[in-house]
Amino acid sequence: MPKSVTLIRSDQLSDVAEYAYAATAPAQARLIFLAGACPLEADGSTAAVGDYAGQAVRVLANLRTALAAAGATIEDVISTRVYVASSRRADLVTVWEVVRDAFGDHDVPSTLLGVTVLGYADQLVEVEAVAAVLD
Numbered sequence: 492m493p494k495s496v497t498l499i500r501s502d503q504l505s506d507v508a509e510y511a512y513a514a515t516a517p518a519q520a521r522l523i524f525l526a527g528a529c530p531l532e533a534d535g536s537t538a539a540v541g542d543y544a545g546q547a548v549r550v551l552a553n554l555r556t557a558l559a560a561a562g563a564t565i566e567d568v569i570s571t572r573v574y575v576a577s578s579r580r581a582d583l584v585t586v587w588e589v590v591r592d593a594f595g596d597h598d599v600p601s602t603l604l605g606v607t608v609l610g611y612a613d614q615l616v617e618v619e620a621v622a623a624v625l626d
Contacts, residue, residue, distance in 0.1 A: 495520050495625045496569050498599065509591050510598045514569045516623030523561045523624065527574065527617040528554035529610070537613040543575065543582050546616040547589035554618055565594060567622040571601040574617040576609045586616050 498511035516522065530538045530546035531553065539545025558564055575586045587603050609617050 495567055495623045496597075496599070498597070509587075510601045512600060514600050516569055517625070520623040520625055522569075523558070523563055523567070523622040525554065525557050525561070525620045525622065527572075527619040528557060529614060529617055531611065537611055540613040541615075543577070543585045543615050544589050546614070547586045547618075550616050550618050551590065551593045554620060558620075558622060561622070561624075562626070563622045563624045566597050567624050568594070568597070568599050568620045569623045570599055570621050572619040573601060573603045574606050574609060574619070575604065576607065576615045577605050578607075579605075582615075590618065 495516055497515045499513040499515065500511055504512055528550045530549040532538050532549075537546075538549035555565060558567065571590070573586060573590055575583045577583065583603055583605050590601070591598070609615070
């Protein structure tokens with residue numbers, strides 16, 4: 492099966508970033524817009540209360556589950572937005588390291604944001620994504 496996502500890099504932009512600066516999908520790709528994955532357990536409780544890395548792990552597990560339900564994998568993700576309920580850069584970096592490691596070589600364009608609050612009680616992390624698949 493042909494690859495549905497092409498990551499784009501530029502030698503005119505900093506190579507410090509741990510992600511591609513852009514990505515494309517072919518015209519025939521089916522786009523999948525995922526709601527923000529939250530650190531919720533199956534019973535609706537918030538996982539890893541107070542633990543940024545622990546919540547990021549749960550968020551990524553839930554993201555993989557949502558992708559699978561749509562017929563996709565993490566390798567089909569074309570971009571992400573990572574929300575962290577903190578004004579501390581160290582907390583953002585902690586979450587980013589979990590996300591970066593989960594994506595590995597498929598380092599999609601991503602935006603990392605510190606926000607004041609997220610929607611669920613004790614929620615610290617949320618990851619929104621777009622994926623593209625060739626059926």
